[in-house]
Amino acid sequence: MNLKDEYIKYFVSKGHKQIPSAPVVPENDPSVLFNTAGMQPLIPYLMGEEHPYGKRLVDYQKCIRTNDLDSIGDKTHHTFFEMLGNWSLGDYFKEESIAYSMEFLTKVLKIPIQRLAVTVFKGNDMVGRDKVSAEAWKREGISEDRIAYLGEENNWWPNMENFGPCGSDTEIFYFNSKDEVPEKFDPEDDRWVEIWNNVFMEYNHNQDGTFTELPKKNVDTGMGYERVVAILEGTDDNYKSSVWKNIINTIERVSNRSYEGNEESMRIIADHIRTSVFISADTSQIKPSNTDQGYILRRLIRRSIRHAKKLGIDINSDWEREIAISIMDEYSKYYSELVENRDVVLDVLRNEKLKFNKTLEKGLREFEKIMKNLDEEVLDKDDAFRLYDTFGFPIELTVELAGERGRSVDIKGFKEKFKAHQELSRTQSKGKFKGGLAGGGSEEIKYHTATHLLNAALKIVVDKNVHQKGSNITSERMRFDFSCDHKLSEEEKKRVEDIVNGWINEGLEVTKTEMKKEEALKSGAECMFIEKYPDIVTVYSIGDVSKELCGGPHVKNTNELGHFRIIKEESSSTGVRRIKAVLE
Numbered sequence: 001m002n003l004k005d006e007y008i009k010y011f012v013s014k015g016h017k018q019i020p021s022a023p024v025v026p027e028n029d030p031s032v033l034f035n036t037a038g039m040q041p042l043i044p045y046l047m048g049e050e051h052p053y054g055k056r057l058v059d060y061q062k063c064i065r066t067n068d069l070d071s072i073g074d075k076t077h078h079t080f081f082e083m084l085g086n087w088s089l090g091d092y093f094k095e096e097s098i099a100y101s102m103e104f105l106t107k108v109l110k111i112p113i114q115r116l117a118v119t120v121f122k123g124n125d126m127v128g129r130d131k132v133s134a135e136a137w138k139r140e141g142i143s144e145d146r147i148a149y150l151g152e153e154n155n156w157w158p159n160m161e162n163f164g165p166c167g168s169d170t171e172i173f174y175f176n177s178k179d180e181v182p183e184k185f186d187p188e189d190d191r192w193v194e195i196w197n198n199v200f201m202e203y204n205h206n207q208d209g210t211f212t213e214l215p216k217k218n219v220d221t222g223m224g225y226e227r228v229v230a231i232l233e234g235t236d237d238n239y240k241s242s243v244w245k246n247i248i249n250t251i252e253r254v255s256n257r258s259y260e261g262n263e264e265s266m267r268i269i270a271d272h273i274r275t276s277v278f279i280s281a282d283t284s285q286i287k288p289s290n291t292d293q294g295y296i297l298r299r300l301i302r303r304s305i306r307h308a309k310k311l312g313i314d315i316n317s318d319w320e321r322e323i324a325i326s327i328m329d330e331y332s333k334y335y336s337e338l339v340e341n342r343d344v345v346l347d348v349l350r351n352e353k354l355k356f357n358k359t360l361e362k363g364l365r366e367f368e369k370i371m372k373n374l375d376e377e378v379l380d381k382d383d384a385f386r387l388y389d390t391f392g393f394p395i396e397l398t399v400e401l402a403g404e405r406g407r408s409v410d411i412k413g414f415k416e417k418f419k420a421h422q423e424l425s426r427t428q429s430k431g432k433f434k435g436g437l438a439g440g441g442s443e444e445i446k447y448h449t450a451t452h453l454l455n456a457a458l459k460i461v462v463d464k465n466v467h468q469k470g471s472n473i474t475s476e477r478m479r480f481d482f483s484c485d486h487k488l489s490e491e492e493k494k495r496v497e498d499i500v501n502g503w504i505n506e507g508l509e510v511t512k513t514e515m516k517k518e519e520a521l522k523s524g525a526e527c528m529f530i531e532k533y534p535d536i537v538t539v540y541s542i543g544d545v546s547k548e549l550c551g552g553p554h555v556k557n558t559n560e561l562g563h564f565r566i567i568k569e570e571s572s573s574t575g576v577r578r579i580k581a582v583l584e
C-alpha cells in the first residue's frame, strides 16, 4: 500500500479533484522563500476566489521548512517533505471533514481507533469552544478521555500573529509506542504523535490586526507524509522507512559504511541532497548563491559535502550524482520536473561541489588554525566572516564545526558584519536595477531625489503618461530616460527646470511609508516594473508632487538639492528621450 496513492484515491472517491503540487518556490508570493504548507498555494481560493477545479480538492504538496535546519540529523526532522491535504472551499465543514479523516485512518489505513486521540479548540475571546468538532469526534467513536481541549497556542492555525486566512483546528494524534495505550490522552506525552491537522478556516487576520470572517467557511487539512509512513511501518526513525530505503542504501554504497553508527551524517546527506534536488528541479530554476533560496541551496549542498567528507567519501568522486539519481528515480513517478530537469539538477550539484571542494580543504585547515589559537570559548566575528567570505563557509557550517569542538561563534557579530556587507551589495544591485544609482554618497542621494522631481515635472509639462525608462546617477550628474515621442522644445525644457526649482525652493518634505503593493498602485504611486516588487513596498512621497515606489535613499527635504539645470536633451532610442541634468 502506498500512502500517497491511497490518500488521493480516497478523497477523489469523495468527490475531490486532484490538483498538481505547486512549485516549491512560491510563484506569486515573494514574502516567503518556500511553500511551507499545502495550503499556501491555495491562499487566494481560501480568501474567496473560485478555484478552477471546484470546491473539493486533494493533493500532495512539496514543502520546505528551513526554520530548524539544525535539527536535521535526528530521527524525525526533514527540510523537504510532502504534505498530503484535502480542502473544502466553502463546501463541507467540520463534521464531514472529521468523518472523512476517521474513515481514512481507520478503514483505509486500518489504524485501530484505540491508538487515536484528538485536540480540539477550547475557545478564546473571539470564538467559543469548538463543541461541533468535539461532538463529531464522539460520534465517530473517540471517547471524551481521548479529547484534549487546548487554547490558541495549540489549536489555531497558523497562529494568532500571522496575517491571512486562519481558524481553529483539531489535531489527530497517534500513540506511537510499544507501551500499552493509556486510556486518557495527554498531549504532553510525546508517545502521542500528531499525524493530521484539520483547520477550519473561517477568518482572515487583516494587516491592521483585526479578524474578519472569510466569505466562505473552508477546511484545510495537512498530513505529513514521511511521518505517517514511518508510523505505519512501525519505525520511530523516519529514515528507516520505505521512503528513504533506496536513498540510504545508495549512501551506504558510496561511502562503503553502514547506516548503523553513521546515522547523523547519512541523514543529513539524504535530507539535504533530496531538498537540493527539488529546489534545483523547480520551475524557478534557483541556482546556489548568497541570497534567499539560492543561499539555502548553497548551504544544503555544502553541508552535505562536509558530511560526505566526514564519512570518508572521496568528495571529488561522483557520490552526489549517484545519490541524486537514486532520489530522482524514487520520485519521478510523482514529479515530472525530476525527469525534465534531471541534467539541470545534476549540473547544479556538480558545479557547486566543484566550487566548494576547491576551498573546503583550505578552509578546514584555516579553521583548525583558528581553533588552535583560540583562547576563549567563542570564535570571533572576523574569523567567521573570513571563513565565509574567503572559503565559502556558510556561517551555519562554522557554527557546526565549532560546536563539535565545544566552542561557539559570535553569530551576532557575524550577522552585523554580514548585513553591512549585504547592504553594500544591495545598494549596488539596486543601483543596477534603477539603471545605475552607483552609490549611496550624499551627492548621489540628492540626484536620486531630483530624479523623482524631474519625473513628476515631465508629467506636467510633456504628458501625464510619461514614464521612466531608465536612470543613471553619478556624484556629478543625473541621466534620465523617459517615454516621449518628440524632442523637447527650449520652452518645455525651461518649464521643466522652473517647476523642479520651484519645488526645491518650496522646501518639500520627503517622506517614506510602507504599504501593500496594490494600495500603493491604487494611490497612484509611480513605479517602473511592478512585478519586480514584493507585496509590501516602500513608497517615497515628495510633498504632494511626487509619489514613487522606490528603495531610496533620499534627502529629507528638497531644499537640500541646490539649483537644477538641464544640460542636454537627446534621443535615447525609439520613443525614448534622455535628459542629462546637474544640481548646482
Ligand code: SER
Pocket: 036, 037, 038, 039, 085, 157, 197, 198, 199, 220, 221, 222, 223
Ligand atoms: N495548514 C495546516 C498545516 O500546515 C493544515 O494543512 O498544518
